[in-house]
Amino acid sequence: MSKPEFVYTTYIATTPEQLWHALTDGDFHEHYWFGHRVTSDWKVGSSYQFAKAGAPSVEGKVLESDPPKRLSYTWDACSPEAKKERTSRVSFDIEPRGTVVKLTVTHDNLDERGKTLRDISGGWPMVIASLKSLLETGHALPADLPSTAAKETACAQA
């Protein structure tokens, strides 16, 4: 594990399969990820991209894909400032715990004091809270991410 890292754990009343679907399905993702849709075939080595209203916001490669237990991808945010930082990594661990599922999000390989570290530390708790709400109540959180002000994109459209 490389420092600094960001780790966030929550418990959700759902199944591992539904949670996997939530992390990988474009329509579902767009719903709780405040308009950011994900696109990929989720094969190891394949690329993936987040896009909001067609504008790319995050991109990377699939590192691990073991449904419904573990998903991992590289993370390059598309803002010109974040593009200067090194490529970080996001991993999702999905573990059944009785009637609920434990989700652990680990974002590591980050630049010390970088824009990405700042953004994701504020962003993941919002995104995961919205994901949990959508799976449990059928509706995502009515809010927007603290850091979606970036209008510029330094990624090519997929």
Added chain:
Amino acid sequence: MRKPEFIYVIYIETTPEKLWEALTSSEFSKRYWWNTEVKSDWKVGSPFALVMNGAPTDVGEVLEVDRPRRLSYTFHHVTSEAARRERPSKVVFNLEPYGKLVKLTLTHEDFEAGSKLLDGISKGWPAILSSLKSLLESGTALEIPVSALGIEGVS
């Protein structure tokens, strides 16, 4: 070295008043906190206790009460000799309106170096606060087996 503390942020679709009630009412806490009653009259300087199935697990003193914005108490785990030997730590809840949501920030701090309790609370709080969010939003708390948290000595 990093200061020994645990910080957890969670966004809940509720009001600060309802969240305050959830954090301070024993009837409410029993539902999302493994049948644990939160007991206090919530006046600064008053005693505070967590009582699980009739037996106190943690005791302390109320430090700050600023309804519905900030609540803090000292926290002394008393279920084992080793825990009792540690000095009390401190729990702080900050409640901030965030549009139609409330941002809840829990800070559990003031641990002594090498605290055994820090590992346990780091595993416990995400489960408790996840269940609290579920209860406030959907009306149903989570049934998370305590044994599944992976806390040493807890089964």
